[in-house]
Amino acid sequence: MKKFVFSLLSILLMFSTILPFAFAAEADAPAAAVKSVDDFKDLKNLPKADKDKFDSLIQDGVFNGLTEDTFGLDARMNRAQFAKVAAIIFDLEVDNTLTVSSFSDVSADDPANSYALPYIEALKKAGLTNGYDEEGKTYKPAGEVSRQELAAFLIRGLGLDADASSAEPVDDSTVDDWAKGYVSLALEKNLLTNQSAGKFSGKTSATRKMLALASFAAKQILTGGAPEETAEPEVQPQPGDEPAAPAEEISAQGKKMLFITRQSSQMTQLKENPDDEKLITRMKDLGFRVTWVNCDKFTAEKAEGYDLIIVSNTLNSKYLRSGIMKDVAIPTVYLKNHGMYYLGLSSQEENTNEYNIKSTTIAEPKDKAAAGLSGDVELLLTTDPKTAIAYGLPGKEATVVATVPGKPKEATIFYYNKGTHSDSGYEVQARLSFFSFAGNYDNATDSNWKLLDALVLWTLQNG
Structure with missing residues (x-):
């Protein structure tokens, strides 16, 4: 057994x-x-x-x-969340200064589950878990x-x-x-x-x-009673439930996502800026099975077998300059304009930010990536001279969903369908999309999240 x-x-x-x-x-x-x-x-x-x-x-x-x-x-x-809840319930002694786990697959560098390291160790110390495998070497936090x-x-x-x-x-x-x-x-x-x-x-x-x-x-x-016999039909999404793919289209449930994040030497920055962790959690809530990789460890071969890739805005763009993504035929969402630029899908590399604005203008309200929104939509709760809304300058075969208000050439949300071309002739291998990283996700509005969800799910369709 x-x-x-x-x-x-x-x-x-x-x-x-x-x-x-x-x-x-x-x-x-x-x-x-x-x-x-x-x-x-x-x-x-x-x-x-x-x-x-x-x-x-x-x-x-x-x-x-x-x-x-x-x-x-x-x-x-997942099991990481179990650990945190249990430690809280039982008021276990949690050492939040811990950075090394006794389990080989629990790491302070894990953007998705690093928060659980001290809780997992607290459970082990209290004798509530011996791990996942026979030898007790792994915990399987994302399981x-x-x-x-x-x-x-x-x-x-x-x-x-x-x-x-x-x-x-x-x-x-x-x-x-x-x-x-x-x-x-x-x-x-x-x-x-x-x-x-x-x-x-x-x-x-x-x-x-x-x-x-x-x-x-x-x-x-x-407590000595008998449980009621409760019907438990197969779960069907209710209208207005968590984000889901449109009817008759590919669902995110169980799909494999590769999340390319910041370089290895910068993982300690997660404590000050945990946006990657928040975004990974959001993607898991959509139903994706998420694996992350540091940008300096990424190779095209590591993308094989995934259904979708997200390129975080926290990655160092120098790791994309070689055109490493050119032949990756997997739908990809870029949260950094550089990713599109190095494929010839945006014509400007640097200085693609607008400051002191909070909104984007929906250019194609009927597009599925517009999430049913129209007009000027606020992406940020607050803004200041240091908080930016990013944009790209896409080519003529791109579909522009949203732009910087009053600047229709500066696209905040756009995508290229499979088989379309950059202005320089590069043929897109799978649907590629760009989404403006709006400041930080604590500063993001519900509409911001709604638009991101819609673009991710639309990109997954790979049309």
């Missing part, structure tokens, strides 16, 4: 309140006004029984939303929790490991052999239910909704 030594959820379920499965919960975040289920647009249409559960959890401060008005039912959580893993965690947390071993295994090809007893007992106890076509979909990633309802049911068992 495959060994799953990560027993965090099991322990959480044995103590006090229901596990607050909130993304990147903050121990020192300022107190916010108490919300209810009606404050989240993706919870309003849930069955009443589920709404009552979520309303109780939200008002008790157990759950937070991903945004002010979106709970994120379909969002997935997701599958439905069959969730079933095992819940059953172990309830002290029913022996019962699972003797249970009649499920006859389900979607469940690995090691998990069939756990899944059988989880179904019997109404902790989880089958999804479409009577299958459990064991290898499918568990969502926040699944985690919340299943842990709620486990809590009922722990």
Whole structure:
């Protein structure tokens, strides 16, 4: 049987309140006004029984939303986030000065999960985890929790490991052999239910909704009650939920993204400017499976097998000057104009910033990358002489979605479709897009994020 030594959820379920499965919960975040289920647009249409559960959890401060008005039912959580939540719940001693982990795959240089290093170490010190692999050398911080893993965690947390071993295994090809007893007992106890076509979909990633309802049911068992039999159909996006690809187009769910970030020697700057980490988290919320690489370590060969590339504005542009991306036939979003310039897709390299402005003008409101917006749209909450909105000067075959207000040649959002050409004749190998990095993401408006989401998903379509 495959060994799953990560027993965090099991322990959480044995103590006090229901596990607050909130993304990147903050121990020192300022107190916010108490919300209810009606404050989240993706919870309003849930069955009443589920709404009552979520309303109780939200008002008790157990759950937070991903945004002010979106709970994120379909969002997935990784093991790094588990660690932080657990450390906060149990008030573990966390040494925030730690920069080296006892696990080989946990690093202070990881833009996405470096924040969790001291929390992961706190869990190990408290005896709550031994890691992920048999030898306890790795933790797998970015790893997701599958439905069959969730079933095992819940059953172990309830002290029913022996019962699972003797249970009649499920006859389900979607469940690995090691998990069939756990899944059988989880179904019997109404902790989880089958999804479409009577299958459990064991290898499918568990969502926040699944985690919340299943842990709620486990809590009922722990307190001596019987969990309600709750229908758990296969998750379907609700109108207004987290960003998703348009109907009948490629979804970001499960797609592999390569994120090219700053050079290795500058990784310590993440503490002062964590925009890469925030952007990677945003992409994961869209459904991407994100891998990052330092720009000085990137080669064209490392891009093979990915569905989308994002080139961060934090990278050192000198690593693009050789035309390293010229033959990479993978849809790419550049957050730095230099990337388009070195391919001949923008005619100006330097001095492509406008200061003391907050807005962009939507040039093509009907374009899918315009996210349904029109007119002048604010990208920044505040601006000053040091805060810039970047632009490029694209060629005649580009599609310009937005520009600097009053300057239609300065494009803040534009793209080239596969098969189009630069003015110098270079043929575009896959859809290539540019998005203006607007100051920093703490200063970005909701419209800024909406436009970025739309462009990323449109680029993924690779038309």
